[in-house]
Amino acid sequence: MADFLSSIIPNVMEKPDLLWKAFLQTIQMVGIAGGISLVLGIPLGVLLFTTKPGGILQNRPVHLVVGKFCDIFRSIPFILLAVMLLGLSRLIMGTAIGVKGAIIPLLFGTIPYLARQVEGALAEVPDGLIEAAQAMGCSPREIVWRVYLRESIPGIARGVTITLISLINFTAIAGAIGAGGLGNFAIMYGHGKNQPDISVVVVLIIIVLVSLIQAIGNQIVKRSTH
């Protein structure tokens, strides 16, 4: 088996420990940045949706500021965003390289994206449900928790799924500018040292990761739709 693998992916088999390390770094980046994105992105999406004109917490200035924040950061290509945020990353995290240095740019890439996804998911909740909840005497806070978030679990799960998948994409780009991880590994060896089997294996691993996230997302959507 090992002989066989050595014959088709010789360069990978030479440094499995490096591949493993790169894999762990990618998982770390996706886990940490993904976790923080959920914690910040979902409330931001709720804020974006509920403060819009006619929303239950209608507030023009807040809506405008949050909306612009999302649009600006979503329109900057991630490779530029990562470079622009090097300074901020050094300031907050103390470093601009490695997994630690990648977290800040990744957050700025994913949070606005997720916030817009959540906003879209909440917009799918029929107005009649909100009216019914108001007629039952629910406060805006209760309406957010008990109606908007609860009823849009499938929509939010879809949004989180595609956000995490683009986060994997972002980690690969971050790898290109010194963040480590699978992207860095593939660029350094597959491209830099002309070892194409490394690129192929990295791509296969990423395909498996993405498929796994998509499958979990689909399951959540399926189980929460009645």
Add this chain to the structure above:
Amino acid sequence: MIQLEHVSKTFGGAESGVHAVRDVSLKIEAGEIFGIIGYSGAGKSTLVRCINLLERPTEGTVTVDGRELTRMPERELRQERKKISMIFQHFNLMPSRTVAQNVAFPLKGSALTAEQQAGKVKALLELVGLPDKAGAYPSQLSGGQKQRVAIARALASDPKVLLCDEATSALDPQTTRSILRLIQDINRKTGITVVIITHEMAVVKDVCQRVAVMDGGRVVEMGDVFSIFSTPREAVTRSFIATTSNLSKVEELIEAGSPMVELKPGEMIVRMTYTRKNVSEAIISDISRRFGIDINIIYSNLEVIEDAPLGGLVAILSGDRVQEALEYWTSKNVRAEVLKRG
């Protein structure tokens, strides 16, 4: 129980805006079933939302159970709303929750323990005839069943008022009747005050005691259902009544020159309608015998509203003493209109 005084609601600016409700004052007594009827756009849905302040009136005051809602801060108003339940045309059940969870929705934060809540949900589902659907999701129910669940949910907070916004408009006639029966039952058992918004006169006729007719944002006519049906004043009221009766179809027949309404000399087509509750005599055979008149009935439409007959018939009358017969009817509180003479 509910008192609206000079309530107006304008959407948009004061001048350029849409006047959905204009200067409506009405009083709904505790325990009654009150209908508000109007065509779409008449302002009835806005008016009913002014009762629980889902729409805040631009002018006027709303008082429910002796408390003036229009003066209350938001927080206090939310507490009052728990006593004013509402059901909707499209049911508005929470799709992600089971039937039991939907019914329990308003109970969250109440003083009841989890066990008491479960008991209450069970009792409510029995009341609306769905004891076996507790674990089902709304998507698995028919329209009528969904509305029953919505009614159970509406009753969970022990409200004093039930607002029904076109609650039967998405249902077929049979289901409509069964939902109306249920509402009537609950009204009789609990004494809850019911306000029914509808565009169907049949609904008003079926369950309401009093009715307000809305047109162009105003209440144009109001009274007990029997007198509105028997002596409508406004054209819009008459057009609603016509939808529940076939007595007006004879005009179409006359216009179309149908052979059914061709007259010989001396014959006439007469429409007679009851106008008072005390009519229970055999008025047809009576005039036939008394004045020697032949009566050929074309249409008849009799309803029993509030335990009194309402409606009338269209017939071809012939005989020498027809005029006397018509006067006799008038003296008996039967209105007679001659539609065509031969």
